[in-house]
Amino acid sequence: MKDLTQTDAEALIAKLGANAREAASVLAEATAERKHAALIGAADAIIASESAILDANAQDMRFAEEKGLSPAMLDRLSLDPSRIRAMADGLRSVAEQADPVGRVLAEWDRPNGLHIQRVATPLGVIGVIYESRPNVTADAAALALKSGNAVILRGGSESLHSSEAIHQALVSGLRQANLPETAIQLVPTRDREAVAAMLRAQGLIDVIIPRGGKGLVGLVQSEARVPVFAHLEGICHVYADRDADPDKARRVVLNAKTRRTGICGAAECLLIDREFFAKHGPVLVQDLLDAGVEVRADGELSQIAGTIPAEPSDFGQEFLDKIIAAKLVDGVGEAIDHIRRYGSGHTESILTENDATAERFFKGLDSAILMRNASTQFADGGEFGMGAEIGIATGKMHARGPVGAEQLTSFKYIVTGDGTIRS
Amino acid sequence: MKDLTQTDAEALIAKLGANAREAASVLAEATAERKHAALIGAADAIIASESAILDANAQDMRFAEEKGLSPAMLDRLSLDPSRIRAMADGLRSVAEQADPVGRVLAEWDRPNGLHIQRVATPLGVIGVIYESRPNVTADAAALALKSGNAVILRGGSESLHSSEAIHQALVSGLRQANLPETAIQLVPTRDREAVAAMLRAQGLIDVIIPRGGKGLVGLVQSEARVPVFAHLEGICHVYADRDADPDKARRVVLNAKTRRTGICGAAECLLIDREFFAKHGPVLVQDLLDAGVEVRADGELSQIAGTIPAEPSDFGQEFLDKIIAAKLVDGVGEAIDHIRRYGSGHTESILTENDATAERFFKGLDSAILMRNASTQFADGGEFGMGAEIGIATGKMHARGPVGAEQLTSFKYIVTGDGTIRS
Known part of the structure; x- marks a missing residue:
């Protein structure tokens, strides 16, 4: 016009x-x-x-x-x-x-x-x-x-x-x-x-x-x-560490993806440590599938029945829908590397009971919001206790x-x- | 090149x-x-x-x-x-x-x-x-x-x-x-x-x-x-209020202009309240003249021997030299109006013993640094106790x-x- x-x-x-x-x-x-x-x-x-x-x-x-x-x-x-x-x-x-x-x-x-x-x-x-x-x-x-x-x-x-x-x-x-x-x-x-x-x-x-x-x-x-x-995209990651409590992890992953899928704080990618997966099996992916989420799974994870194989473009994508990309990683270091490469600097959450691992996650990443054992859906001014928000910013200035x-x-x-x- | x-x-x-x-x-x-x-x-x-x-x-x-x-x-x-x-x-x-x-x-x-x-x-x-x-x-x-x-x-x-x-x-x-x-x-x-x-x-x-x-x-x-x-210019003002202590005012005005004339915190314009001038006479201008400063004076002030008449362009000018513009104003309200019009948002100082007047000056102006009974030459990271500075900024962001x-x-x-x- x-x-x-x-x-x-x-x-x-x-x-x-x-x-x-x-x-x-x-x-x-x-x-x-x-x-x-x-x-x-x-x-x-x-x-x-x-x-x-x-x-x-x-x-x-x-x-x-x-x-x-x-x-x-x-x-x-x-x-x-x-x-x-x-x-x-x-x-x-x-x-x-x-x-x-x-x-x-x-x-x-x-x-x-x-x-x-x-x-x-x-x-x-x-x-x-x-x-x-x-x-x-x-x-x-x-x-x-x-x-x-x-x-x-x-x-x-x-x-x-x-x-x-x-x-x-x-x-x-x-x-x-x-x-x-x-x-x-x-x-x-x-x-x-x-x-x-x-x-x-x-x-x-x-x-x-x-x-x-x-x-x-x-x-x-x-x-x-x-x-x-402003923020351009909310490509939020959840990383389930080898030292995660499996019950907390299940609760948080499901909430981070499914509570509301269209908001910028919704999780778009699940990273699972190989040791967590070896110990606890496919529970996190299974919960998502049971909730009707389309899981675009990389590598071994794609052998879980009901998942579909991930394309490279599924990582770093903001679905804003009942879709999630999922991948196994070797520990917090690889999770950090993945998030640095594919994240949008909005919000990421680590699931772990290990203080040193959480500290490494907090130090190694520079997203606007970093969480531990909490749902990325809390990325919100009201939830932060600010009363209201005009938006979420990912710039470094001001x-x-x-x-x-x-x-x-x-x-x-x-x-x-x-x-x-x-x- | x-x-x-x-x-x-x-x-x-x-x-x-x-x-x-x-x-x-x-x-x-x-x-x-x-x-x-x-x-x-x-x-x-x-x-x-x-x-x-x-x-x-x-x-x-x-x-x-x-x-x-x-x-x-x-x-x-x-x-x-x-x-x-x-x-x-x-x-x-x-x-x-x-x-x-x-x-x-x-x-x-x-x-x-x-x-x-x-x-x-x-x-x-x-x-x-x-x-x-x-x-x-x-x-x-x-x-x-x-x-x-x-x-x-x-x-x-x-x-x-x-x-x-x-x-x-x-x-x-x-x-x-x-x-x-x-x-x-x-x-x-x-x-x-x-x-x-x-x-x-x-x-x-x-x-x-x-x-x-x-x-x-x-x-x-x-x-x-x-x-x-960054800051583009330091067009710093000193305002001598009717309730200024004349000794403090003389000390601060002289220091603000003459300690170093080439720095961004040097005063470039002196505003004198008419009542201060009626009570204390031309002391502030005379001190500057005695120190070898060229005083470009507006209106009545230009009748002081040794001053030269101000041109309109002398207000809002960063001399960075032994030159100052000077003007009589009717109280803090007119001083604020003048500074809003001609200032560069860097540093301004009010000379007054009156708390309410100082408060009005602080509220009415939005320069990066506002001072009371202190020399504008203090506009410096080292003097603020920051150890060192990479510069002075006048933007509103960050x-x-x-x-x-x-x-x-x-x-x-x-x-x-x-x-x-x-x-």
């Missing part, structure tokens, strides 16, 4: 960016109480606008059906009263979190009497580019506002009406709290040129967070001139792992002296 | 990048003792190679004189026994710092029994692009090594022989500690195409740190596809303010359960 010229799109984003920058300077100084009030006001307004939101969503659904969207996409797009309540609850839960701005992150004294504090500040302006789920409008805006940032939201073109109706409710919360309405802005066009302009908006947008499939995230990562918090309100802050140094001069 | 094609330069950086990545994976697991040994070994080797380093430097100096470099540039380039000793001392001082890798930055328990730790890890591969000072070779390599990162150094073309001789000493330290020699690599060419290839080396280099003048930093900031830690070894780390999450699964 392209009608805007590049110049038009850049002018539009420049205008939204200037509004956002102005709002951000107000938000940076806003009290915790006022941000809390805006979020609670927005939650109330979401509930009060239920029928308007449902009408807007119905319009989007008709359009999407005409366009022939897949049932999965239609499901992501669709809203009902319970999903609307969940959005309002999400806003309330973020409202009740501790305010991340102004926290003293570190402080120390210098021999010359200077007192130095590192204090959390907002990042500034956050751009969020997402696909069909309209609830991202509320979730992303809530975390941005909590952390004192202005946000520019560019929802999927399919969800434009739904997003607009939700945006209205959010703005009503801002208005009630006497905060600038431009603290939360929605890009008012379906035109894709606007996305391209956001990606180039250095100086206007401080960080871009893409929410969606690999196509969207890959595009954003390769084109953006603005910093990006925010890594689940990105909650705290991760949307930067810091500044406050240095206090008493007429102190440098010699 | 261009002989390499773009393809050649990219192949060269790809090779250095692959070496660095391999070295980085060894460094990430290296013990604190081994990194310490490599730094001490390098310091000893620097001292032992004094004559070789001085010979190489003499060669660079001859070349630079033929090229007609300015006396200031020649001074930055030149080495003598005391500068060589200072380099070795710098390496020893970084060696003695606490190891920043593996620190537990935060840890907490979840109700389901999971224990979560956030643990510091190296960033990976750091690219440093610098101008004529050959000592940056040792300083940057030391901080990178301490923080477990591999480094690719691209020194000024004028200092190539000096940098090579210093690099030899650093490599000898790595060798003695049995760490990979490719942990510290020097780009072996004067060709500028190599810089361009570094700036595009996404995936090979994790962060670029430019050290040099505005021309270099501006180029890096605008062209880099890799994250950059590292901000002085960048020491700690700021060259990222983190990962270590999650420990007991067969814990997600419901």
Whole structure:
């Protein structure tokens, strides 16, 4: 969908960016109480606008059906009263979190009497580019506002009406709290040129967070001139070590793969130590087969009835489905080598009772999240106790792992002296 | 200087990048003792190679004189026994710092029994692009090594022989500690195409740190596809509030401007509250004039004998010289507005005995460093107690303010359960 010229799109984003920058300077100084009030006001307004939101969503659904969207996409797009309540609850839960701005992150004294504090500040302006789920409008805006940032939201073109109706409710919360309405802005066009302009908006947008499939995230990562918090894929590994407790291993492997297969923390590859396999047999693979998982097995493992032989391309693949790649390895060293080669730096879990082996796994890998005797499905801001997340990042810079309100802050140094001069 | 094609330069950086990545994976697991040994070994080797380093430097100096470099540039380039000793001392001082890798930055328990730790890890591969000072070779390599990162150094073309001789000493330290020699690599060419290839080396280099003048930093900031830690300019402001103690104010203003005028923390603009001026007269300006500073004064201030009238372009200018812009303002609000408009986000200092006014200054501004009753010349990693710095950053992402070894780390999450699964 392209009608805007590049110049038009850049002018539009420049205008939204200037509004956002102005709002951000107000938000940076806003009290915790006022941000809390805006979020609670927005939650109330979401509930009060239920029928308007449902009408807007119905319009989007008709359009999407005409366009022939897949049932999965239609499901992501669709809203009902319970999903609307969940959005309002999400806003309330973020409202009740501790305010991340102004926290003293570190402080120390210098021999010359200077007192130095590192204090959390907002990042500034956050751009969020997402696909069909309209609830991202509320979730992303809530975390941005909590952390004192202005946000520019560019929802999927399919969800434009739904997003607009939700945006209205959010703005009503801002208005009630006497905060600038431009603290939360929605890009008012379906035109894709606007996305391209956001990606180039250095100086206007401080960080871009893409929410969606690999196509969207890959595009954003390769084109953006603005910093990006994202993960491209969640190719999560579970490694069952020779010193694993077999009961714990069975429980964790099954949960890591099957609890929900479509999320980024779902396991995509099972590595089994040869000694574990010799001692305990094919239990881990059998459990998966019994649960209806397609096991693409390498080497000896493919002799287990019900598995299918793995192709080389099955390793390093994000299935997001009831499919798993499986392979025998010679100990933790080979597991580490495999994960370094095929992993995506998201989340990996080792199953072992051996502290030294776990330590080696933790040291040898540099994924954002490393686990021991726990399901990779815990890779989630809510499960980490962060209250909510805007996504999971695998970059090395700034925010890594689940990105909650705290991760949307930067810091500044406050240095206090008493007429102190440098010699 | 261009002989390499773009393809050649990219192949060269790809090779250095692959070496660095391999070295980085060894460094990430290296013990604190081994990194310490490599730094001490390098310091000893620097001292032992004094004559070789001085010979190489003499060669660079001859070349630079033929090229007609300015006396200031020649001074930055030149080495003598005391500068060589200072380099070795710098390496020893970084060696003695606490190891920043593996620190537990935060840890907490979840109700389901999971224990979560956030643990510091190296960033990976750091690219440093610098101008004529050959000592940056040792300083940057030391901080990178301490923080477990591999480094690719691209020194000024004028200092190539000096940098090579210093690099030899650093490599000898790595060798003695049995760490990979490719942990510290020097780009072996004067060709500028190599810089361009570094700036595009996404995936090979994790962060670029430019050290040099505005021309270099501006180029890096605008062209880099890799994250950059840098500041473009240090347009530092000092604001003398109505509630300033006049003695402290005189001491700090004079020091902030005159201690060293060529560093990024030197004050470039003095803002004086009208009430302070009415009460205490022109003392602050007079002190500067007496110290031989050219005061470019706005409005009434220009009536002080010895000042010269300010042009609009004097505000927001980084003089790096015995020159300062000066202006009267109506209180802290106008000072904040002025600094927001003309500052570069580096360092600003307020002189006041009034806590509420200081608080307003700290809240209203978002420079990397904000000070009270202290000289802006303290904007320095050493003065902050970080031991050493690789530079000062004004970006909002990741590292901000002085960048020491700690700021060259990222983190990962270590999650420990007991067969814990997600419901």
